[in-house]
Amino acid sequence: MLDMTVTAPINMDVAHPSPCWPSLARKGISSPATKTASGSNPRTLTITCAVCIPSLVEMNWRISSPLASGGGGEPVRTWAIARRANKTPAAAAMRVKGMGLLLIAGFEGKGPLKVAEWGSPHKDVGNPPMLPRFNSGEIPSDLQAEIRDDSQMDLAAALGDPSFRRRIAWTVCLVVWVLLAGGLIFALQTVFVTPFVGYPLAGGGAALIGALVVSRLSDNRSGWLLIALATAIGLNVSSFQLALFITEGDLGGLAESQGLVAAGLIGFYGITLILPLLLLTFPDGHLPSCRWRLLVGALVVLVIAGAGIALYATGGIFDIKAFLGSLEVGQADGVVMADWIAPFFAINDALILLIFLASAASLLIRLRNAGTEERQQIKWVVFTGLAALVLFPVDLVRSSSEVVWVVQQGAAAAGALALPIGFGVALLRYRLWDIDGLIRRSVIYGILWLLIALAYIAVAAGLGLVADRYLPVEVAIGLTVLTTLIFLPARQWLERSADRWIFGRTTGPVEAVQDLSEVLGRTDRPREIAIQLAHIASGAAALAWVEVSLDQSVPVTVGSRYNGDLTVISIRRAGESFGTLSCLPHPGRRLSKGDIELLEAMAFQAGLAVAHVRLASRIVSAQETERRRIERDIHDGAQQELATLVARLGLARAEINGDASAQRVLTEIQQEVRRILANLRELAQGIHPSVLRDGGIAALVRDRCSRLPIRVHLDVDPRLRKRRFADDIEGAAFFFISEALANVLKHSHSNDVRVRLVIDSGDLCLEVRDSGVGLDENVGLASGLAGLADRMEALGGELAIADGLDGGVTLAASLPVATDPAQPT
């Protein structure tokens, strides 16, 4: 949700939504609530945009501005362009005619207001000099806009120019390394060789990676947070180890190490603060949304409280030996503290842990809404984070074996380095290395190892063997053969499953084709076919980006595009081409032969469906042609002949001058023929009105409305007055108007009717709204609509029906029409 207040030097009046809204509502897109702020400042227009649809690329709504269009009240197009890589879409933009282009876009939770020219709003703007091109972030002086700025954690801003920042980063890195090295040296001097080889390693890694990131991207917040994290680790490790060294070596009492312990505690709480922030603001340096600020606030309070309690509670009697000793036996409470404090302390720690988990979860939430690049980045961090979780605790398990110890240390070291490396790759190298493939292999082999291990354990348990004894040779051989046998199918199954988890491949090829058949069976709108094809193809072939373009209509896209080799598949049937399906696999992946065959099969299926729709529209078109022909036949044939008959009867009357009774008979016959002629004329006009053929849809509607026995408010878009459309479009529009007006007269019990004709972004929109009984009581309505809906849909249009705001029924239809300007009539 985004509240946007735009102050513009005009008084804009928000017109009632276009007739196309009911149809949008049917697609699940809610109409933006629009309102005008009146009173003290009539210049303010407030748009409250409640639309936030991830896949929405462009959306129109209408604002009519009497002033902007020179008093005519012509609707002014507005755009809301949502969705830009790595951004949460909540944007609104508009163009005001006569004022030039005004595009304002705000991103929820993002700092500066962007004023730019995304989308393609320039296309139909007649007067280029009226369009100032705004640079990003620049707001024209006569316009001011406010958008809530949700996060001002601009750490980097204070740090001057990039080279200075770089120097600072490397200096801090060096200091951290020195601290860590000192810590290690002290650790080696004491009996407590730290069990956490990984811990200082993680710190050193974070410092190095942070400095590298800052060198490359000097204002990257994640880089700075990594450096801060490393500093906290360095402080923590070195202080504790030195404190330990002092107490251990009897170089001083607890009192002497007190300052060091305090520094170490501060380092520790620094870690608990920075690590969640790092996860929350990755990868773009901003919180996922403003709601997360609450969490950050809570975290800061808890960390300060925790550090405060710890420092107060220890009060210099913090026994570092006892602390580390307690860790070794698996207890966490090394802090010697008063009893009454302990519960607070525990609760505080638990809350901090919860916030940490929430911040980890925020990455998964981001992953769901992210664009391609951001997904890759987040995947790296999530993957290496999970690896760290698995590897890091390995050296907590004590073992007497020296070999095991070495392996443990190695695993721990790898675990410790995994996360910093993950961040580094995510920030610097994510385009080059294929994380999806890595995850896929890890998942597959991880699970296989687990299965094999479980199999061994199960067999061993079954044989009642003690853990440290070896399996009998024959059992081991049998087991190996068995695992080999199940390995292959298991691997295949796992690969399929892994693909599904990692690439979002939701269906197998057969299921995909079945799904497509099913949805194609339900629709007969080319647009819908394109949407379904794009979505199902995207899932079935694990595509990063798909674009389905049918005929000349606006292409349907799924996913985010990047620079890569397009695979283009033609949608055709029997040599007739209807459009194309273009796609890109996920970065680093290639489309297999099977994938391409699958996509071709789906494109072929869609081609069949499109051909079917074409056929329907051809039938409608043929019907229209036929109606015109019948009308012409009646006009040129029977009507003319009857008129001739009337003329000849007139002649006969003139010739038999004098005979009064013959005169009377002839006059009677003549009147009879005229009545028949009038009936025939009505019939022909009902089949196909000549006004439609000669004057177009606007003239027809005017004509029809003038014959209604009830009050009519007619609102015709000035652009429609002389505009002509294809025969079948005009025929369908006539059909709609006739049926809708017939409904008003027959069923609505309304005594007035509003008829609106608008041309709106390539759609001819017709709307008939009455003020009679609503949908529930309008019993005759539904039966008449099926044929109407069929006819609209055969032409790619749609029919919408809704209860009016103030009672009555609104029937609206939209028909796609060619966007080129009026043809000569």
Added chain:
Amino acid sequence: MTTPISVVIAEDHYLFREGTRRLLEASSNVMVVASVEDAPSLLDAVERLSPDAVVVDIRMPPNHTTEGIDAARQIRADYPSTGVVVLSQYANALYAFELFQDGTAGLAYLLKDRVGDINQLLGAIHAVTKGESVIDPQVVESLLAIGGTASNSGIDDLTPREHEVIREMAQGKSNHAIAETLFISGSAVEKHISSILAKLQLDPADSSINQRVAAVLRFLLSYNPGEA
């Protein structure tokens, strides 16, 4: 007896054309000098024969749309001494508006079956030769309906001076000619006209309907209701 009125008939339906011709010739004061079957030959005949009047069908070859109306307007523009009677199967206001776009003088619009009453057709022919205009009652009805949503035609609200102005407009006079006739200034005429348009609730910005024509039509209807 005066000299008979020379008439050219344009109609693509043979029987109707011949029927009309014989009907007109039966009356002694009309002479049909040519009967043709499409618009180009009509224009050709008018140029050659300079008839007093033309009787023309709206829908003719080659397109079977509104060729007759286009020809009628062209004849009125190029040969002001030739009146035009347009015959049509349609009583829709659209065609009347199309026909009367440049003014009403010397133009008549009749439904085809009016030819059954020779006096109506002869009356219309006589009227157009004198520069007057005739509109079929049924067309009048649909014109009134189109004026439609505003129930009152507004003619009653006009001042005597505005009445004079619209009467002159109805004769197809330009603003300048009206000013000369009524001995008022050109700007006064313009002022009266915009006041008339406002009273008749005609939108001056609406260019699709020639508001001047619409005003005149309203005037004619109220002035001479029913049979024209």
